[in-house]
Amino acid sequence: MFPGADGDALSHSGLRDALFNWSQLAGEYSGERTATLVIYATGHGYALGKDWVLVPPEQEIPANPRNMDPKAVTKPADLIEALHQRGDLAQVLLILDACGAAPGGEQTLLDAIAQAPYRAIDDQLDLWVVAAARRSERALETMFSNAFTTALRDTAAPSRDQRHLDLTQVMESVQNTLRDTSQKARIVAGHGDPRCRALPNPLYMPPEPPNWLPPGWSAASRGVVNEDTPGWYFTGRERALRAVIDHLTGAGSAPPLWLTGSHGSGKTAILARVVSTATVELRAAVPVVARHGVLPADELILAPVDARGRTTDRLAADIARSLELTVDSASGLLTALRRHGSGTVRGVIVDHLDEAREPGSVLAELVEPLTALSNVRVVVGASRQLLDQPPGLIVDLDEPAHHGPSSVGAYLQTRLTYGGRVSTGTAALQQICGGCFAAAVTAADVILRENTDSLQRACEAAADRLDGLLRQTLREFLPQAVADAVADTLTALCSFGDGLFLDLRTWAAVATRLGGTPLSPSELGACLPACRTFLVHRDATGQDQGNVHGGWRPCHPSPANGRGSRRTVLRHLRDELDPARNGWENVPSHLLDILAAAAADPTSGTGHLLDDPDFLLALPRPTMTRTVKALRGPDHAARTAVWNNQPRRGKAHQRRFALALAATRMGLTDLARAVGPVNAPCGSLAVRWANPAVRERHTTTRVSAAGEPGPRSLITAHDDGTLSWWDATNGERSASRSGVGPVSDLHAITASDGAQALLVLSDGSVVRCTPDVDEDQVLRTGSGDLPGPSASHPAGLLALGHGPAVEVLSASGADPVRLEALRQPVVALAMAGRGDDPVVWVATLDGVVHRWCPADDRAAPRRVALCPNPVRLAASADGETAVIVDSAGTCTFVGGAALLAGTVPTLERNLRAVHLTADWFVVAGGDRDGNWLDTHSVTDGSCARWPLDALPAGIRSHGTHGLIVATSRALTLLHAETRQNQNPGMPRQRP
Numbered sequence: 004m005f006p007g008a009d010g011d012a013l014s015h016s017g018l019r020d021a022l023f024n025w026s027q028l029a030g031e032y033s034g035e036r037t038a039t040l041v042i043y044a045t046g047h048g049y050a051l052g053k054d055w056v057l058v059p060p061e062q063e064i065p066a067n068p069r070n071m072d073p074k075a076v077t078k079p080a081d082l083i084e085a086l087h088q089r090g091d092l093a094q095v096l097l098i099l100d101a102c103g104a105a106p107g108g109e110q111t112l113l114d115a116i117a118q119a120p121y122r123a124i125d126d127q128l129d130l131w132v133v134a135a136a137r138r139s140e141r142a143l144e145t146m147f148s149n150a151f152t153t154a155l156r157d158t159a160a161p162s163r164d165q166r167h168l169d170l171t172q173v174m175e176s177v178q179n180t181l182r183d184t185s186q187k188a189r190i191v192a193g194h195g196d197p198r199c200r201a202l203p204n205p206l207y208m209p210p211e212p213p214n215w216l217p218p219g220w221s222a223a224s225r226g227v228v229n230e231d232t233p234g235w236y237f238t239g240r241e242r243a244l245r246a247v248i249d250h251l252t253g254a255g256s257a258p259p260l261w262l263t264g265s266h267g268s269g270k271t272a273i274l275a276r277v278v279s280t281a282t283v284e285l286r287a288a289v290p291v292v293a294r295h296g297v298l299p300a301d302e303l304i305l306a307p308v309d310a311r312g313r314t315t316d317r318l319a320a321d322i323a324r325s326l327e328l329t330v331d332s333a334s335g336l337l338t339a340l341r342r343h344g345s346g347t348v349r350g351v352i353v354d355h356l357d358e359a360r361e362p363g364s365v366l367a368e369l370v371e372p373l374t375a376l377s378n379v380r381v382v383v384g385a386s387r388q389l390l391d392q393p394p395g396l397i398v399d400l401d402e403p404a405h406h407g408p409s410s411v412g413a414y415l416q417t418r419l420t421y422g423g424r425v426s427t428g429t430a431a432l433q434q435i436c437g438g439c440f441a442a443a444v445t446a447a448d449v450i451l452r453e454n455t456d457s458l459q460r461a462c463e464a465a466a467d468r469l470d471g472l473l474r475q476t477l478r479e480f481l482p483q484a485v486a487d488a489v490a491d492t493l494t495a496l497c498s499f500g501d502g503l504f505l506d507l508r509t510w511a512a513v514a515t516r517l518g519g520t521p522l523s524p525s526e527l528g529a530c531l532p533a534c535r536t537f538l539v540h541r542d543a544t545g546q547d548q549g550n551v552h553g554g555w556r557p558c559h560p561s562p563a564n565g566r567g568s569r570r571t572v573l574r575h576l577r578d579e580l581d582p583a584r585n586g587w588e589n590v591p592s593h594l595l596d597i598l599a600a601a602a603a604d605p606t607s608g609t610g611h612l613l614d615d616p617d618f619l620l621a622l623p624r625p626t627m628t629r630t631v632k633a634l635r636g637p638d639h640a641a642r643t644a645v646w647n648n649q650p651r652r653g654k655a656h657q658r659r660f661a662l663a664l665a666a667t668r669m670g671l672t673d674l675a676r677a678v679g680p681v682n683a684p685c686g687s688l689a690v691r692w693a694n695p696a697v698r699e700r701h702t703t704t705r706v707s708a709a710g711e712p713g714p715r716s717l718i719t720a721h722d723d724g725t726l727s728w729w730d731a732t733n734g735e736r737s738a739s740r741s742g743v744g745p746v747s748d749l750h751a752i753t754a755s756d757g758a759q760a761l762l763v764l765s766d767g768s769v770v771r772c773t774p775d776v777d778e779d780q781v782l783r784t785g786s787g788d789l790p791g792p793s794a795s796h797p798a799g800l801l802a803l804g805h806g807p808a809v810e811v812l813s814a815s816g817a818d819p820v821r822l823e824a825l826r827q828p829v830v831a832l833a834m835a836g837r838g839d840d841p842v843v844w845v846a847t848l849d850g851v852v853h854r855w856c857p858a859d860d861r862a863a864p865r866r867v868a869l870c871p872n873p874v875r876l877a878a879s880a881d882g883e884t885a886v887i888v889d890s891a892g893t894c895t896f897v898g899g900a901a902l903l904a905g906t907v908p909t910l911e912r913n914l915r916a917v918h919l920t921a922d923w924f925v926v927a928g929g930d931r932d933g934n935w936l937d938t939h940s941v942t943d944g945s946c947a948r949w950p951l952d953a954l955p956a957g958i959r960s961h962g963t964h965g966l967i968v969a970t971s972r973a974l975t976l977l978h979a980e981t982r983q984n985q986n987p988g989m990p991r992q993r994p
Contacts, residue, residue, distance in 0.1 A: 903941060
């Protein structure tokens, strides 16, 4: 209040005199006392006789108190006494920052009380005294002042009703800071009003709107929606403010300063901030909470005008009125300003120049002539510099240097704090608003207006505001219908996920279909620089032709009122892509991302894409992973399982077959049907049915089939001895029963009511089982030794290997049909052939392969091939062809399949099953790295590998072209056809 020669510090006597003179200025005041005063006095504390006095810091304290000049010291009570003529003063806080200040405070208080009876009640002051040190304590230099400053900052709190700081809380904070020192500050109790109002709360927000700000600029300067809304919330943008103020206070003529930025970026707010703080009087009236950031230091003579919808002469008249000139045209204004020569600089602020009636005329006839005057500086606010204008001084708020998003975040935090609605969810709101203050103001109004938790509503309101600003910008370049089609296309297609982008070419093409007006990519691209703050741009990567222009998406979520157009836009996108003609595999990946995200949304109407195998197989793996995670609904788990079953690497037919297998197994009928037969070089494979894998079911160890496909024509054995009968037409279980012991081998034989099971148990016993009869027929009692290999014939015959002999039994329980002795132990068996002419294939330990017909009593086993170390043997159903696999995986073919000998590679060590038909040689295997099924065409030697979803347990033929593949948890019926099925192929050679 009373600056001294060296700054803010006054001498003690100078302070007393200044207080006395200031007191007389309001001596005649007779109204209500409301003013408060804080006096901060420092120096040396000294006991002079019975009085405690302040000695100036620069004065030496004599050793003998008698040598102290009484005129050089000041009693604190004298400072208070000097104020009693001040008629509006209600409260005084005296702070004594000196050694042993507590007695001085007490003395001051006592003197004030002693004088009270001689004054009228209305003339008495409320007095508080704070002592920086107690009686015998030394006040260290700056110790108390630093602690007091910290306390003022720490106890200040945002509030709309707490105008002042609580002195008790302030001093508690001071004492907490000084707790580790020898200095202890205290309050010497005051008298009068028990509430000290001398320390204003610097974060107090006045609850009423100001009525003294320049009209038309109040709301924008305070960050509220209209002039009747209270609060001062302008934040940030200091760099832009400094540039504007520096330009307005510069000397000489200069080009106009263009303050540019997208709609809602805060251009008007910055200009309004300058207008509302242009003079000392205006700055003094601004509440403390709003006196932050960059403010003008001098008096500014400003003529602020809003150019929206105005002509050149109308703007000139408005400027003249602000400068107290009586002219009504641009030429008259220029003439009047020239008369003032190089006198006081005047600032002209023209906001929304690009929205004037004729922006080019305003610029040429008013703005540019004004800038030629040496006593005029012009600042222009516009969304961008007008076209065909030379580059000038530009402050672009969209540039990262102006920290738009962080300023918006600070604004939201401040606004919601004073509204009592601070929430951890404001980070999401801040992310939506980005650098757009208009959206932030709208969102904050929604939160503060609604009583319930309205964060979601605020986010929607911000998105609506941003969408409107994007459309407003586009309409400055395009007809309204075209601009709306452009905005609808982008917001609709990118509304299904945060990582979706649309390339310029597709964007323009779909917008053309939607709006009905041709729009080229170059025309659309010319609009985008002006929209950059509302859009996110991603540079193009890779060689994807559809992505050559990079990708675009809105910064904000899709507005709630724009969801209705999404189905229409998606339909236009699909029409543009035309996958029926061009194929899904040729669609750019970023467009597949959009369609996949849309397909996962039940409101998009594109869920049928999830049943289109060509679409699914064209999706990049990360895209499909995101899609299945986004799925909701009853088939979510099934589709997730289908996708998890897709091989990470594989050929086209392998991925398609895995899709068909998993879709069939998980009950996704439409998808499975759409896949159809899967073609490979050797032929095709179709999944007829695949029953679901059940975790609770014990592991399948054996499978066998007999007769034509039908109820109970399939039998499986499980690791707990359970037997299950299955309907081969649909894969459903028909019956099951507990077993009779550990099963070494399982064979199915034809019966009138389906297949019956012939079990070879681990002790060598042979048992015949049916699903409906509890008592089993024992065909052979085991010896306790592990049984040898076995094979069966659908006609009801069973061949058993015992050491170097083969015994053929009848499933009816009759005596053995045939017993043949060989030179070496039997290691592999197979039975095939017609019902009246069964054929037995035998491989012995010495590698000799035998073939004979047990129905012919005179026929003996005949050597037909040699295969060292045989381990597996399979024969075709007609009995004319066989394959023997040795321990190294080498295959030896006998009969018609001999043509495969040069084409089938060595089989892998994780081989689990082999099977031979008239058309196919089928092998299956797997381990933890993957499970597989290989089909080799007997006719031409071509081969294909197919993925399986579990470890294979066995393969059997069943029905025409039917292959039963049993895995550890489920069964599958495949329909396999070679390319030459119309021509069954090469003539077979009898061995």
